[in-house]
Amino acid sequence: MGQILTALRPAKGALLVRVLKAYLVFAVAHMMAKTARFLLAQRKFKRATKHIPGGETDWTGKNLVANVNRFQEHSRDLVAPHIDSHLVKWEIPGFEIVFNSPEAVKFMLKDRFDVSTKPDPGEDELFVLLTRFIGASIFTLRHGEMNSEEHDRWYRQRKAAALIFTKSKFSNMMFDVFVRKAQSMIDVLTQVAKRNAAAGNPTDKNKGAEPVEMQEKFFAFTFDSIQQIFFGDDVDTVSGRDSDAAAVAFDGAHRAMTRYHLTTVPHISLLQCMPFPIGPLWYNMNWTSLGIRAFKAIHPLHQTFESHVEDLHRITREKIQRLRRDPKLAQRDDLIANFINHDASFRKSKRSGPTAGNGPSAEAIGWTDDELLAIVLNFIIAGRDTSACTLTWLFYELAINPEIQANLQRELDENLEGRTPTYEEVVHGLPYLNGCLFEALRLHPPVPQDVKVASKDMEFIDGTLLPAGVRMLYLPYVMGRDENRYSDALSFKPERWIPFTEPDPFAFPVFQAAYRSCLGRDMAKFEVKLLTAMLLQKLSFRLEANEDPNVICPSLAITMSLCNSPDQSTHELWLVPQLREDI
Ligand code: HEM
Incomplete structure (x- = not known):
């Protein structure tokens, strides 16, 4: 036996050396193939974008990392000098073109909708993270002719979700929920305002006054509202009656994800070029991309992201289990019940819709727990964060522009005389309030940037060839601050929306x-x-x-909340509430 082992030992060593040599050859060939593919794509991109104004791509990502805490303003710096062009190149790493004019935005979102889709969650690192965070659902699913199976899932979810946004649901169920939640917020803030009045100092109203962190309150208000409207849960996190573990996990994951992504672009790009199994063979397979997986496992921001995601998924799955066990589910009218109940009616209908795919029929596909998890989380990011960001920035603007706040209060006093507005008044009356809302959306769009990917070569309206794989962005933040479109663009002027005409959605693509x-x-x-x-x-x-106010800036999150520290370590809007009769 011993003799056999001794005889095998050198043979084993030789085998190892041979395997290592083979791997080395494979690794070098793999990297060369990748480099060649990258250089070809780069050449194609350079040729296609030769006539497009703007800066060349900075593949080191140095400038991006240096400007990461002022990312929206950095984007504006890069695009603003070429604001009159349909298309702009910029230095952000990746084959990216900014679609700047309303015509260009229309081209991407409407005319070539079928081939301008969401990034591939198997390749695009942000979408890898986003899909891990909120799952594959309405926000992340790809539409269009090249993704027929995903297209059908997206369309099916859009149809089901649309059921909750009918006018009758607004004027009945939603109106009552929002009024009740708003009243809870007024009660909390009035308590603070009364304490401020009791300790009042008429000459210097702010000094020593008790402030409230309003961004947190607005997120709590929209969280409580959608918990009721979408999931039938009557929670009150505004007053602190109920805990908000899901909201804490959601925000923690969101912030860690965006910061991790933007600060690791160069590292991940490098690792992506490494040979299998360090870099990707197929990105989404567990046994590949080991280098990227190891990098994520030891990166503190990614660890924070993962731990919040695990909490969030656990809490949400428990909620789904409770929901499935509800004997009254069929009678319920909230979004998630609508989704489950809608399944039956969808199965009867034929697939249709813009550029419907040819994938497998949605028939016989019930909602799995994973799908419901993704639907819940997609609607939280869609419905809670965006509205809370809008409220935060609106109240920030009103706080730093007291004369505008007073004008708005005058409109409210004259029209409402202290009562709750009716549905019609909120929607069609109160033009100054409407102007304030549109100014907040223009200057601080909750989704400041959005990206699509060309799923095949296409010709732009001016004849430019846009190669497959190119990332096409539109930037509501930059468009909203363009002096050519809005005079005195950086000032908050509600009257520019009076009389109100609905803006062209391609010139104002905030939604x-x-x-x-x-x-x-x-x-x-x-x-x-x-x-x-x-x-x-x-x-x-x-x-x-x-x-x-000079320190307050947009956060890095996908939905643009507010930061009050230059390094983005704090996300707070501290306002002092005061009773009106006390002013
Ligand atoms: C001021 C508040 C809001 C803004 C600025 C906003 C903006 C947007 C934007 C830019 C998109 C497109 C995202 C993309 O495809 O990349 C979007 C999609 C969507 N939004 Fe909103 N949103 C707001 C509030 C809401 C609310 C309250 C809901 C309610 C749930 C909601 C539900 C959705 C849904 C379901 C989609 C996906 C549509 C689809 O892909 O078919 N949004 N929103």
């Missing part, structure tokens, strides 16, 4: 446009206006004395 436009647009406008009208009839708001 996106065309076939994948925001489903919750009316709901968002409604809840923001209703809460603002109710709050400002009772209270006024000032920026807390220690807060500096």
Whole structure:
């Protein structure tokens, strides 16, 4: 036996050396193939974008990392000099083109909708993270002729979700929920305002006054509202009666994800070029991309992201189990019940819709727990964060522009005389309030940037060839601050929206446009206006004395919340609420 082992030992060593040599050859060939593919794509991109103004791509990502805490302003710096062009190149790593003019945005979102889709969650690192975070659902699913199976899933979810946004649901169920949640917020803030009045200092109202972290309150308000409207849960996190573990996990995951992504672009790009199994063979397979997996496992931001995602998924799965066990599910009218109950009616209908795919029929596909998890999380990011960001930035603007706040209060007093506005008044009356909302959306769009990917070569309206794989962005943040479109663009001027005409959605794509436009647009406008009208009839708001408007900036998150520290370590809007009669 011993003799046999001794005889085998050198043979084993030789085998190992041979395997290693073979791997080395494979690795070098793999990297060369990847480099060649990259260089070819780069050449194609350079040739295609030769006539497009803007900066060349900075593949080191140095400038991006240096400007990561002012990312939206950095984007504006890069695009603003070429604001008159349909298309702009910029230095952000990746084959990216900014679609700048309304015609260009229309081309991407409507005319070539079928081949301008979401990034591939198997390749695009942000979509890898996003899909891990909120799952594959309405927000992340790819549409279009090249993705027929996903297209059908997206379309089926859009149809089911649209059932909750009918006018009758607004004027009945949603109206009542928003009024009740707004009242809870008024009660909390009035307590603070009364304490401030009791300790009042008429000459210097802010000094020593008790502030409230309003961004957190607005996120709590929209969280409580959608928990009721979408999931039938009556929670009250605004007053602190109920815990908000899901919201904490959601925000923690969101912030860690975006910061991790933007600060690791160069590292991940490098690892992506490494040979299998360090780099990807197929990105989504567990046994490949070991280098990337190891990098993520030891990166503190990714660890934070993962731990929040695990909490969030556990809490949401428990919620889904409770929901499935509810004997009254068939009678319920909330979004998630609508989804489950809608299944039956969808199965009867034929597949249809813009550029419907040819994938397997949606028939016989019930919603799995994973799908419901993704639907819940997609609707939280869609419905809670965006409206809360709008409220935060609106109240920030009102706090730093006291004369505008006073004008708005005058409109509310004259029209409402202290009562809750009706549905019609919120939607069609109160033009100054509407102007304030649109200014907040213009200057601080909750989705400041959006990206699509060309799924095949296409010709742009000016003849430019856009190669397959190119990333096409539109930037509502930059478009909204363009002096050519809005005079005195950086000033908050509600009167520019009076009299009101609905802006062209391709020139003002804050809610996106065309076939994948925001489903919750009316709901968002409604809840923001209703809460603002109710709050400002009772209270006024000032920026807390220690807060500096020059430091306040957009966060890095996909939905643009507010930061109050230059390094983005704090996300707070500290305002002092004051009773109106006390002013
Ligand atoms: C001011 C608030 C809001 C803004 C600015 C906003 C903006 C947007 C944008 C830009 C998109 C397109 C995202 C993309 O495809 O990349 C979108 C999609 C969507 N939004 Fe909103 N949104 C807001 C509020 C809401 C609310 C309250 C809901 C309610 C749930 C909602 C539901 C959705 C849904 C379901 C989609 C996906 C549509 C699809 O892909 O077919 N949104 N929204």
